[in-house]
Amino acid sequence: MKIIFAGTPQFAASALAALLREHRVVAVLTQPDRPAGRGMQLTASPVKQLALQHGLPVLQPDTLKNAEAQRAIAALEADVMVVAAYGLILPQAVLQLPPYGCLNIHASLLPRWRGAAPIQRAIMAGDAETGITIMQMDAGLDTGAMLLRRACPIAPEDNAQTLHDKLAELGAGSILEALRLLQEQQLTPVKQDDAVATYAAKLLKSEGKIDWRQGARQLERAVRAFNPFPVCHAEFNGAPIKIWQAALQEGTQGEAGRVLAVDKHGITVACGNDALLLEMLQRPGGKAQPAAQFLQAMPVKPGDCFS
Numbered sequence: 653m654k655i656i657f658a659g660t661p662q663f664a665a666s667a668l669a670a671l672l673r674e675h676r677v678v679a680v681l682t683q684p685d686r687p688a689g690r691g692m693q694l695t696a697s698p699v700k701q702l703a704l705q706h707g708l709p710v711l712q713p714d715t716l717k718n719a720e721a722q723r724a725i726a727a728l729e730a731d732v733m734v735v736a737a738y739g740l741i742l743p744q745a746v747l748q749l750p751p752y753g754c755l756n757i758h759a760s761l762l763p764r765w766r767g768a769a770p771i772q773r774a775i776m777a778g779d780a781e782t783g784i785t786i787m788q789m790d791a792g793l794d795t796g797a798m799l800l801r802r803a804c805p806i807a808p809e810d811n812a813q814t815l816h817d818k819l820a821e822l823g824a825g826s827i828l829e830a831l832r833l834l835q836e837q838q839l840t841p842v843k844q845d846d847a848v849a850t851y852a853a854k855l856l857k858s859e860g861k862i863d864w865r866q867g868a869r870q871l872e873r874a875v876r877a878f879n880p881f882p883v884c885h886a887e888f889n890g891a892p893i894k895i896w897q898a899a900l901q902e903g904t905q906g907e908a909g910r911v912l913a914v915d916k917h918g919i920t921v922a923c924g925n926d927a928l929l930l931e932m933l934q935r936p937g938g939k940a941q942p943a944a945q946f947l948q949a950m951p952v953k954p955g956d957c958f959s
Contacts, residue, residue: 653831654678656730663820664736665698667757670824671734672706675831678728679709683739716746725749734827735789744791752834754789757823761785761801763844766794767852771819772812775877781805784823786830788841797841800830811879855882862886862895864909864958868926872900886958896940897932911956918943919952
């Protein structure tokens with residue numbers, strides 16, 4: 653099929669790579685280059701980098717609401733637009749341009765977790781599974797008819813990065829399957845049940861701050877959900893410490909934030925309920941390290957307190 657692809661991060665680049673193997677991608681839409689890295693130099697998105705490697709035309713409008721951008725898309729005369737984590741709103745005028753409309757690769761089993769951060773919110777909520785939904789886009793926020801859904805279990809050790817990678821691969825395969833069924837006229841749109849929809853709000857840096865009064869189970873989920881962004885953190889002796897990996901210690905109680913035990917496996921810290929074993933930590937100016945290495949540079953002993 654003749655496809656316009658719209659996407660920005662690595663999740664979207666995985667889908668674009670799959671489409672390039674089986675279809676004709678006539679152009680790519682992606683967000684404008686953004687400052688990144690320590691030097692804050694303008695950096696192309698993963699989707700743009702892949703598109704340029706394949707010699708594809710790349711469009712980077714600031715908005716799709718103006719006539720100029722819409723004329724450029726119309727001139728491509730694509731059969732369908734495939735969208736994955738693009739980051740710009742598609743107005744109705746754009747949604748209706750391709751004959752087959754715009755298909756979105758969404759990283760959840762809709763109508764659960766509509767919105768910007770479905771992967772992280774699924775981990776935070778303790779969901780047993782998530783997945784990919786291929787959706788016919790409409791003017792709402794992830795409210796369009798579902799065309800195809802494929803489930804993915806969430807493993808107890810999954811963090812946002814590992815689950816992202818699983819879903820990126822699943823999303824790439826799912827869009828190929830959906831396009832194949834579309835060409836065979838075997839896709840049946842299914843309306844979402846708005847009554848059971850949940851919203852996956854955008855992540856805020858402030859969410860990474862640990863409140864030790866919360867239960868350890870919820871904090872353990874937060875550590876996984878916020879790895880690699882925004883990363884959970886707490887203060888120890890006035891220094892901000894990032895916590896990259898932790899394990900639930902059921903049945904262990906104490907004053908919230910108080911260090912209960914220290915050994916080569918980690919630092920056990922009491923929470924509102926149970927305790928958290930801090931296994932991978934990062935001090936200011938340092939790298940993420942296993943607890944045994946972290947403790948060599950920053951000694952911690954039972955009775956100390958994280959705030």
